[in-house]
Amino acid sequence: MRRARVLASTVVAASLVLSACGGDDKKSDDEKGPGAQEIAGGSVLDATWPLTGLPVKGEQSAAQEHPVIVAKIDNTASSSPQQGLGSADLVVEELVEGGVTRLAVMFYSKIPGEVGPVRSMRASDIGIVKPTGATVVTSGAAGVTIGRINKAGIKFIQEGGPGFSRNSSRSAPYNLFANLKQTVKATEVDEAARPDDYLPWGEAADLPQGQPAKTLAASFGSHTTNWTYDGKKYVNENTFAAEGDEFPADTVLVLRVKVGDAGYTDPAGNPVPETKFEGRGQALLFHAGRLVRGTWTKKGVGDTVSLATKAGELTVPAGKTWIELVPVDAANGDVTVGQ
Structure with a gap:
């Protein structure tokens, strides 16, 4: 609650x-x-939305009768076309086994219909999800992961719950989808409440000048996500999203993170990594075709992120943000910037 x-x-x-x-x-x-x-x-x-910092319009309220909903969505070619990214407030891309990535897609200001393909949780999700008080929509998880998710007090709804269905035109396990309008009815809150801001929101005018950066490539090992600034927003050049349903990124925030071993392997025998989303590290904030370098700090897994430069506090311009949790290990993670 x-x-x-x-x-x-x-x-x-x-x-x-x-x-x-x-x-x-x-x-x-x-x-x-x-x-x-x-x-x-x-x-x-x-009256601003906690996952974007954007103003609440009309008679709406930022205090909703449902929690933040985080859908775990596959991010490989097998997921194409992904559904629901265009309705999301914020997306976090995280490393999973085999050097590929999975998405924690966050919904709050708008709850769409069908999203997916829905996949399983990882221990890495604790640090990503806990600050929002969110409910996770997932296919499930390994027993050890479910134990840790429960211990962290994170609620989740898995396959078999309301809104879940299998698409017969797709191959398993990439055929599980959830209708969030139905799934959200299973969430419970004491009363309408507004979560804390996920990021320190501000205005574009507050950003330091930084350096020109029209392109960036966030590498996770086997997978690299490529972004290009088109003069208005950042375009994910190798997205698996359905046409017209791409995430409209105003800002791409790269946070370099430490990655450990989750302590078990997947069915293919690959060690499962665990992103350590707490502590501090390098931050690269891409907005309006420019890059501002700084540091991020997160005291514990349940705390929100703070950003700073040598000159002081750094804020993220209000809008749609895609967060890349890129490993600091050069063998598994790298960021390339182009002017």
Whole structure:
């Protein structure tokens, strides 16, 4: 179950406003404007989506009656065409066995219909998912992984749950899909609540100048994801997404991470890697055809990410972000930048 959570800076800002106005001077709802909303306890929270930082429009609320939904989606040629990426708020690409990758595709502001192909969880997902309080949609996982996921307090819905079906025109295991509009009905929350921001959101004007970077290649060993800036967004040149359903990346955030051994092998005998998404490492933020270099910090698996340069705090421009968790080991991970 999730509880409404408020950023410390927001609470401070709200307190200052109340102090300046005096205890008896109360503003009407109209005076508060569209940029703020009342949540539990009477605190004021900026009306932005937690996975994008974008403003909430119209009568919508950033406090939803469902948690963040994270669908584990295959990212090999066998997954083509993937479904649902175009509706996602944020995507995290992670290393799995054999040097290929899998996607943790996050939905919150919009819950689509069918997504997939849905695949299994990894221990790496704990550090990716836990900060959101999300429910994971998955085909399942190895017993040792399920034990760790349960211990971490992460909820998941697996094959056999509402919304799951097999597509007879595809080969197993790449034929499992989930209709999230049905699956989300199985999630439970005490009351509508807004998760914490997944990244430190800001504005493009706040970014340091950086360096020209129109292309980048994030290598995970056997698989490399190639991006090109087309003047508006970053285009995934080798995406497996269905045409017209590609993820519209405003920013690509590369975080160099340590990778260990999960302690077991897959059915083919490949050792299963485990991304250590905590601690600190190098960060490369690609936005509007430029690269800003910095560092990332994440105190524990359940904590959110902080970014910084030598000059101070670094924020991510509000929008759709694709995160590449690229191993620091040169044998299994590399990042190539082109002007």
